[in-house]
Amino acid sequence: xxxxxxxxxxxxxxxxxxxxxxxxxxxxxxxxxxxxxxxxxxxxxxxxxxxxxxxxxxxxxxxxxxxxxxxxxxxxxxxxxxxxxxxxxxxxxxxxxxxxxxxxxxxxxxxxxxxxxxxxxxxxxxxxxxxxxxxxxxxxxxxxxxxxxxxxxxxxxxxxxxxxxxxxxxxxxxxxxxxxxxxxxxxxxxxxxxxxxxxxxxxxxxxxxxxxxxxxxxxxxxxxxxxxxxxxxxxxxxxxxxxxxxxxxxxxxxxx
Ligand code: F6R
Numbered sequence: 001x002x003x004x005x006x007x008x009x010x011x012x013x014x015x016x017x018x019x020x021x022x023x024x025x026x027x028x029x030x031x032x033x034x035x036x037x038x039x040x041x042x043x044x045x046x047x048x049x050x051x052x053x054x055x056x057x058x059x060x061x062x063x064x065x066x067x068x069x070x071x072x073x074x075x076x077x078x079x080x081x082x083x084x085x086x087x088x089x090x091x092x093x094x095x096x097x098x099x100x101x102x103x104x105x106x107x108x109x110x111x112x113x114x115x116x117x118x119x120x121x122x123x124x125x126x127x128x129x130x131x132x133x134x135x136x137x138x139x140x141x142x143x144x145x146x147x148x149x150x151x152x153x154x155x156x157x158x159x160x161x162x163x164x165x166x167x168x169x170x171x172x173x174x175x176x177x178x179x180x181x182x183x184x185x186x187x188x189x190x191x192x193x194x195x196x197x198x199x200x201x202x203x204x205x206x207x208x209x210x211x212x213x214x215x216x217x218x219x220x221x222x223x224x225x226x227x228x229x230x231x232x233x234x235x236x237x238x239x240x241x242x243x244x245x246x247x248x249x250x251x252x253x254x255x256x
Pocket of ligand 1: 035040063129131134
């Protein structure tokens with residue numbers, strides 16, 4: 001894991017945006033995995049501002065609520081079109097977001113995995129992290145080998161996401177999410193986390209044991225994972241000074 005600590009969420013986002021911009025320049029037909037939630041909002045704003053060429057890019061979103069109509073303002077379909085896809089020159093046929101209204105969830109999930117494989121696999125997966133360490137909606141104790149499937153949100157995640165829905169009882173309990181095994185097959189992972197509420201989950205994921213109790217900790221086994229943090233999300237890291245020193249002393253060819 002490469003831990004990149006920046007003074008603010010804006011600065012950490014700018015590093016992440018540069019990583020994505022470089023990939024799109026080097027591989028115009030890249031396959032990008034996308035996340036939703038508060039964390040990537042700044043990133044999507046920055047990517048729109050950069051006016052990159054998305055014509056040949058394919059995207060796969062991590063997850064979607066089950067049973068929420070696509071048009072619902074809090075569906076991840078609405079989120080993605082409103083915050084990124086509607087503002088870039090991506091081809092609609094290249095956009096993939098799990099269908100939370102499918103009438104055959106296992107069949108849909110198997111097809112989603114097949115579509116990712118057929119696209120050549122994910123080159124770069126954008127990730128946020130839950131306060132409980134979830135990535136995608138792989139909640140604590142998810143199988144570290146899991147594939148795209150239905151999951152039940154923890155009560156903590158339901159509480160965390162109530163801010164989007166106005167109240168807890170409006171948050172769907174079920175989601176379709178890429179599995180941890182699916183995420184681990186991405187060639188590169190880019191995890192972003194900002195604010196004090198993420199500090200504990202980040203410290204456990206980066207410096208704790210690899211355990212399904214903090215699903216993000218499995219990223220320690222991934223060969224190319226960058227973790228872009230603001231100071232607040234990095235606050236509980238024991239080796240923060242070392243990570244800063246590494247970033248500040250990268251050889252020229254490795255600079256972001
Ligand atoms: C969203 C997703 C989740 C979020 C996580 C953090 O597609 O997969 O893992 O990244 O719940 O959410 P925010 O960014 O709202 O704190």
